[in-house]
Amino acid sequence: MLRRTLLAVLPAFPALAQSPWPSRPMRLIVPFPPGGLADQLARPLAARLTQVLGQPMVVENRPGAGGNLGADVVAKAAPDGYSWLLGSIGPLAANQFLFPGMPFDTRSAFAPVSLLVNTPKVIVVNRDRPWRTLADLLAAARARPGAVQAGSAGNGSSLHIALALLNRAAGVDILHVPYRGAAPAVTDLVGGQIDMMVDNLPNILGQIRAGSVRALAVATEARLPQLPDVPTTAEAGLPGLVFGTWFGLVAPARTPPEIVDRMSAAVDAALRDPEIGGRFAEQGAVIGGGTPEAFAAFITAQTTMLDGVIRGAGIRAE
Structure with missing residues (x-):
């Protein structure tokens, strides 16, 4: 019986491995309400990725619990390249120190794809x-x-x-x-x-x-073009205080690396487009981009910093 079952299942795997990606619509989960910074970032980005990848990318708002509810949807989704999370500093780094019962393990639930913007x-x-x-x-x-x-x-x-x-x-x-x-x-x-x-x-x-x-x-390393006359914190006498609210794209853990790399390249190209990245820069965002490995290292550094700050100040989510 076991041998017959294996023989029936095994032929399906080569066909699955050879199927092109993407071959059907994808979803981009935004774990915050419509109209906010994350949503304003997600919609033009999804529209551009739809053009680049040849399949619709549908934005779904799943707000709640500081972004944890929507993030949990992606954390538990199939790692097949059809579910993506537009996460932020909260669900991807800070929330694990703010909420007593997290629905997922922040450090292992996601595959980092690309840093999008830092505000x-x-x-x-x-x-x-x-x-x-x-x-x-x-x-x-x-x-x-x-x-x-x-x-x-x-x-x-x-x-x-x-x-x-x-x-x-x-x-x-x-x-x-x-x-x-x-x-x-x-x-x-x-x-x-x-x-x-x-x-x-x-x-x-x-x-x-x-x-x-x-x-x-x-709170930046260099002065901002939007406020050229406003000094940095270091120039104002407080070196080391550099902090922003960042947003990034992640996939469920164990998503195939070739899919992650292809999506990262598509996002990088979109962010360099003046119609996408230029619009965000005009609003005061610093454009991201880069490799999945660079974004993973960024998340790790942010997590270490946030751990000390949040625990030291005794901060808890509402």
Whole structure:
């Protein structure tokens, strides 16, 4: 009986191995709601990959649990090249330290494909506050620990983690005020209900250009073309504080390397296209790209850094 079963199954494997990829529609899971940064990145990218690969790539929004619900769909999907995750710093690195019960093992569930974009963090204050430089802000925070209030998109958000990094790097105690999303925090920052934020540049660039808030420093290694007059954190006297919210493409673990490499090359080409990468750069994103191996090393480095920051600050997700 076993021999007959093996003989019946074995002939199917050569046919499977020789089948072209992709030969049917693919799905791109976005583990966040429609309209957000991840969704705005996913839709033009999926449209371009549809053209390049010759099969439809359908975007599916599966929000919930800080991105864990959608990520879990891909973690448990067949590793056949037809399920992809547009993940972020949360489900691909930080969430394992924020949520007590993860539905998947972050370190082994995915095959990294490509870093897509990194959205830099910028330190901004209400325009009516007296602080003109980052040194002014930090001096005020040291003079009155806990008196300076910083908003974020919620407990465990990348904005919360960025504030924890700032507190640790500068040795200050700026009070965290969590909101349900970045938008209401920005509203209160403009209105003066809170003092400052460490926000994603695309979220706050319009308010900076309008003069509604004042940018003190960008948490990047080099100055940004969108804000050429704003110093880096190192230039402002706080070297080593470099942090951004990044997004990347991953597949289920054990996806064939040849499929991963082909998708990585297709993504790399899309990001270099001015219609795709140029649009994201105009909004304040730093374009990624590169090999799957480089993205894997990036995730590892980010995971190590986040482990220390999150545990040290005692951060937990809402």
